Amino acid sequence: MEKKDNGFTRRDFIKGASFGVLTLSLGTLRFKGGEVFAQEPLKPYPYRTWEDLYKKQWTWDKVAKVTHPRNCWYQAHCSWDAFIKNGIIVREEQTADYPQTRPELSDFNPRGCQKGACYSARMYDPTRIKYPLKRVGERGEGKWKRLSWDEALTEIADTMIDIIAKEGPDTFLYDVGTNLSLGPQGLGLFRLCTLLDSGVLDCNPEIGDDHQGWAVTSGSMIGCGSADNWFYSDIVLIWAGNPSYTGMPYSHFLWEARYNGTRVIGISPDYNASVIHCDQWIPINIGTDAALAMGMAQVIVKEGLYNKEFIKEQTDMPFLVRDDTKQFLREKDLKENGRDDLFYIFDLKSQGIKEPPRATLTLGDLDPALEGSFEVETIQGKVKVRPAFEFLKDKLKDYSLDRVSQITGINPTIIESLARDIAKARTVTNVTNSCISKFYHGDLIERTQILVLALCGHFGKKGSGFNAFPMLIDDTNFRLAFAPPLPFKEALAAFEKSFAEQVKDLKQADYTDEMLSYEFGRRLEKTGITVSNTLFWYVHGGLNELSGRSKEWDKYLKRDVDEYVKESLEKGWQNVFPAPGKEPRILFECGGNVIRRVRGYTALLKTLWPKLHLIVTLDFRMGATGLHSDYVLPAAGYYEKDDFAGWVGPYQPFFQVTTRAVEPLHESKSEWEIHCLLAKKIQERAKQRNILTFKDKQGKERRFDNLYDILTYGRHYTEKDEEKVCRDSLALSPCFKGDWKHLKEKGWVKWEDIGKGFFGIGNATDIKPDEPIVPYTWHTDKKVPWPTLSRRMQFYIDQDFYLELGEELPIHKDPPISGGNYPLTVTGGHTRWSIHSMWRDEAHMLRLQRGQPVMYMSVADAQKRGIKDGEIVLVKNDIDSFEIMAKVAPAIRPGQVVIYHAWEQYQFKGHKLFQNLMPSPIKPTELAGGYFHLGPFFGQLSPGQSDRDTRVEVTRIA
Numbered sequence: 001m002e003k004k005d006n007g008f009t010r011r012d013f014i015k016g017a018s019f020g021v022l023t024l025s026l027g028t029l030r031f032k033g034g035e036v037f038a039q040e041p042l043k044p045y046p047y048r049t050w051e052d053l054y055k056k057q058w059t060w061d062k063v064a065k066v067t068h069p070r071n072c073w074y075q076a077h078c079s080w081d082a083f084i085k086n087g088i089i090v091r092e093e094q095t096a097d098y099p100q101t102r103p104e105l106s107d108f109n110p111r112g113c114q115k116g117a118c119y120s121a122r123m124y125d126p127t128r129i130k131y132p133l134k135r136v137g138e139r140g141e142g143k144w145k146r147l148s149w150d151e152a153l154t155e156i157a158d159t160m161i162d163i164i165a166k167e168g169p170d171t172f173l174y175d176v177g178t179n180l181s182l183g184p185q186g187l188g189l190f191r192l193c194t195l196l197d198s199g200v201l202d203c204n205p206e207i208g209d210d211h212q213g214w215a216v217t218s219g220s221m222i223g224c225g226s227a228d229n230w231f232y233s234d235i236v237l238i239w240a241g242n243p244s245y246t247g248m249p250y251s252h253f254l255w256e257a258r259y260n261g262t263r264v265i266g267i268s269p270d271y272n273a274s275v276i277h278c279d280q281w282i283p284i285n286i287g288t289d290a291a292l293a294m295g296m297a298q299v300i301v302k303e304g305l306y307n308k309e310f311i312k313e314q315t316d317m318p319f320l321v322r323d324d325t326k327q328f329l330r331e332k333d334l335k336e337n338g339r340d341d342l343f344y345i346f347d348l349k350s351q352g353i354k355e356p357p358r359a360t361l362t363l364g365d366l367d368p369a370l371e372g373s374f375e376v377e378t379i380q381g382k383v384k385v386r387p388a389f390e391f392l393k394d395k396l397k398d399y400s401l402d403r404v405s406q407i408t409g410i411n412p413t414i415i416e417s418l419a420r421d422i423a424k425a426r427t428v429t430n431v432t433n434s435c436i437s438k439f440y441h442g443d444l445i446e447r448t449q450i451l452v453l454a455l456c457g458h459f460g461k462k463g464s465g466f467n468a469f470p471m472l473i474d475d476t477n478f479r480l481a482f483a484p485p486l487p488f489k490e491a492l493a494a495f496e497k498s499f500a501e502q503v504k505d506l507k508q509a510d511y512t513d514e515m516l517s518y519e520f521g522r523r524l525e526k527t528g529i530t531v532s533n534t535l536f537w538y539v540h541g542g543l544n545e546l547s548g549r550s551k552e553w554d555k556y557l558k559r560d561v562d563e564y565v566k567e568s569l570e571k572g573w574q575n576v577f578p579a580p581g582k583e584p585r586i587l588f589e590c591g592g593n594v595i596r597r598v599r600g601y602t603a604l605l606k607t608l609w610p611k612l613h614l615i616v617t618l619d620f621r622m623g624a625t626g627l628h629s630d631y632v633l634p635a636a637g638y639y640e641k642d643d644f645a646g647w648v649g650p651y652q653p654f655f656q657v658t659t660r661a662v663e664p665l666h667e668s669k670s671e672w673e674i675h676c677l678l679a680k681k682i683q684e685r686a687k688q689r690n691i692l693t694f695k696d697k698q699g700k701e702r703r704f705d706n707l708y709d710i711l712t713y714g715r716h717y718t719e720k721d722e723e724k725v726c727r728d729s730l731a732l733s734p735c736f737k738g739d740w741k742h743l744k745e746k747g748w749v750k751w752e753d754i755g756k757g758f759f760g761i762g763n764a765t766d767i768k769p770d771e772p773i774v775p776y777t778w779h780t781d782k783k784v785p786w787p788t789l790s791r792r793m794q795f796y797i798d799q800d801f802y803l804e805l806g807e808e809l810p811i812h813k814d815p816p817i818s819g820g821n822y823p824l825t826v827t828g829g830h831t832r833w834s835i836h837s838m839w840r841d842e843a844h845m846l847r848l849q850r851g852q853p854v855m856y857m858s859v860a861d862a863q864k865r866g867i868k869d870g871e872i873v874l875v876k877n878d879i880d881s882f883e884i885m886a887k888v889a890p891a892i893r894p895g896q897v898v899i900y901h902a903w904e905q906y907q908f909k910g911h912k913l914f915q916n917l918m919p920s921p922i923k924p925t926e927l928a929g930g931y932f933h934l935g936p937f938f939g940q941l942s943p944g945q946s947d948r949d950t951r952v953e954v955t956r957i958a
């Protein structure tokens with residue numbers, strides 16, 4: 001046996017250690033063996049260089065503040081320290097210095113997730129795009145040639161000049177995605193598009209994040225409180241969300257609120273990762289949530305538990321509706337040339353029909369009737385009218401507890417007690433994230449959920465309010481994209497002055513700030529600066545062959561969806577650019593991954609791709625869309641540029657920045673620099689080729705040969721000035737106090753104001769420094785009208801399509817059988833191990849799962865089909881098929897299969913991604929328009945895609 005120079009053998013050591021344990025266990029302090037080793041504990045180990053390796057991990061040259069600024073959506077964003085050594089990020093660590101809002105509330109620390117913790121591995125991994133690439137094989141074949149930046153930009157600029165000059169700028173579209181920032185990245189992109197008069201495709205409804213139900217009811221899809229607001233809730237309903245997966249940095253507030261007495265109730269078909277922490281789980285049949293809500297509304301109304309004052313003041317429930325036409329009684333019914341947007345109530349005090357105030361929600365002396373039937377003399381003769389609440393009561397008769405129980409699978413006593421508990425609670429709020437709007441009837445489901453909360457007045461108080469799309473946004477750069485070529489301060493002032501001039505008539509017509517903001521958005525949509533993605537894919541991308549088949553699967557439809565699309569486009573309710581009949585030619589991808597993202601993407605490859613003469617992707621990693629592009633330009637990663645997302649969800653009210661911790665890797669450049677260089681190249685080539693001008697969509701002449709000068713605000717900011725752009729634009733932000741210097745050192749600043757941008761303003765609240773964010777208080781406390789046609793939360797929608805489909809009020813409709821009559825329904829959601837496709841093929845994240853795409857299925861369904869856990873199965877329906885590994889999980893409901901999203905095509909056999917068989921039928925009510933608030937603007941109120949109703953069969957592959 002080897003003797004060491006201290007005279008001890010390994011056996012002696014073990015004996016000594018055992019003795020030490022023994023003596024300690026005997027409670028004595030005489031630790032004889034340990035005494036010896038304490039003198040020279042490491043002497044037996046001569047090879048000690050490993051210690052250096054370990055110790056040197058904890059040394060660095062500098063630390064920079066970073067975040068992953070654009071990819072996390074509901075959970076966005078978190079401040080991190082990046083540790084840099086020899087020009088390399090060696091690791092990242094959560095900053096974790098966010099403050100508490102109030103002493104009795106939990107704080108926001110530590111924000112972060114496991115994806116962020118390994119971003120530095122992602123940025124250096126082999127998926128990284130190192131230099132400009134040009135396709136040399138067929139699109140998607142994966143054959144590339146390396147180009148210099150100058151070669152790539154010259155070729156791209158020449159093609160753009162030719163196409164835009166010859167076919168018009170509306171043939172050039174930009175697809176953006178969840179990786180889009182409103183920092184320098186977004187500014188460069190939006191400014192290039194506005195100057196070329198081309199369109200930015202609006203992916204939000206197409207993703208299914210558009211909260212159509214809330215937008216129809218409230219006038220915009222936005223509205224949310226902060227996560228610490230849940231501490232004041234008596235009940236939080238996690239109704240169709242899974243924040244343990246999708247809201248890792250803030251979901252702790254939910255579980256901590258329970259210690260403050262909050263009851264957290266999960267309503268979902270499967271026993272998911274969030275439900276396991278809830279006080280109560282209500283398992284519900286897939287897609288039947290509207291029936292549950294209507295059942296509860298029925299109990300609340302029948303038992304008189306509703307909040308009369310609230311619904312009289314804040315909702316359209318007292319507004320009179322004609323029995324004959326089912327339309328609101330309007331001024332135009334009472335007099336020639338009367339207004340279309342002036343409605344009436346029956347005043348119980350004066351016993352007469354009265355016009356409620358328009359400029360405020362305060363009813364003053366009026367006491368509107370919620371019930372009764374009245375006769376009115378109109379210009380067409382006498383008609384019967386009743387308050388909308390009466391019509392609602394009629395509808396609720398269809399929702400007996402027994403019927404609701406049959407539809408939902410929930411016991412009637414549970415429905416009844418839940419309804420009573422919600423009605424009697426002081427404060428109730430919800431967490432849905434963006435699950436609901438991915439259902440075909442998601443608009444109805446959401447409208448019914450909101451109805452339950454509104455009936456009980458759960459708005460405007462701490463701990464209450466419907467949480468819809470969560471967004472606080474500093475949209476300064478979005479406005480600057482339209483501003484004249486001056487330094488930012490002057491440019492913004494000039495833009496604001498010109499916009500104020502354009503809308504001064506509307507202001508005099510009692511438009512609120514919210515209404516004005518949305519008007520700006522609607523004008524952008526009308527002029528094709530923003531374009532509905534879903535309609536674009538439908539008209540130009542071949543998706544009409546799939547999503548146009550709604551009537552086959554939705555038993556309630558009487559007309560083909562194509563008729564609704566044509567009617568909507570003809571009437572100008574919705575728009576698409578280029579207009580039908582003209583082909584798109586150029587598609588740029590920046591911040592998105594359209595080929596991975598779109599349900600039924602195979603149609604795009606078949607129909608749209610051949611029409612496109614130029615497809616360019618700007619990205620830092622090679623994803624499915626890059627693989628199908630003509631050129632791929634390497635963009636800098638999150639830690640390689642100065643940037644900020646410009647938005648967060650109010651769940652966490654902090655604005656974060658990322659900074660250039662290291663120089664852009666390989667030959668990559670920031671998107672700001674790429675857009676400037678592209679504009680510069682277009683300007684240069686236009687001069688060299690003497691193609692100086694083009695006609696915009698209005699037929700007015702614009703110039704190619706000053707594009708760079710204008711884009712850079714009269715060369716006040718060059719391609720190298722990304723930091724200056726950050727500094728000067730943040731100095732103009734109305735949303736917080738914190739200049740770039742402070743943010744660069746600190747990483748974050750607290751949000752102080754919702755601003756006037758058409759995304760953030762929907763929160764309709766004043767942010768108070770020592771209070772959680774409580775949405776909608778402008779309406780409930782300040783009595784500012786809601787931005788809807790009725791100027792109230794509007795549950796009755798008498799727009800033509802709604803009336804035709806019997807959806808003027810919220811109701812339940814059976815889900816469609818999208819894809820054919822098959823026994824299993826696909827659901828999904830954001831995954832725990834990736835945010836969109838960003839980390840889907842990342843080695844660390846794959847190690848935490850099965851390393852390849854999986855589909856969860858119930859034990860019962862697996863047994864019935866002879867499928868064992870881990871086996872590869874074939875999933876099919878009338879549209880297509882694909883293969884995937886089955887994960888048999890007792891948490892899944894029989895009849896349900898779950899595929900969490902964002903796998904890339906190349907992770908499947910034959911590159912057949914699971915979205916190939918999702919037809920995503922269009923719902924006609926989402927094509928509505930011509931109805932004040934029912935008109936599209938960026939992110940909302942245009943048709944969305946759905947995937948949650950897809951039907952499939954699964955078989956074992958022998």
Ligand code: SF4
Nearest residue numbers: 068072078112113116
């Ligand atoms: S990936 Fe998103 S949620 Fe995760 S740490 Fe980064 S910013 Fe936070």
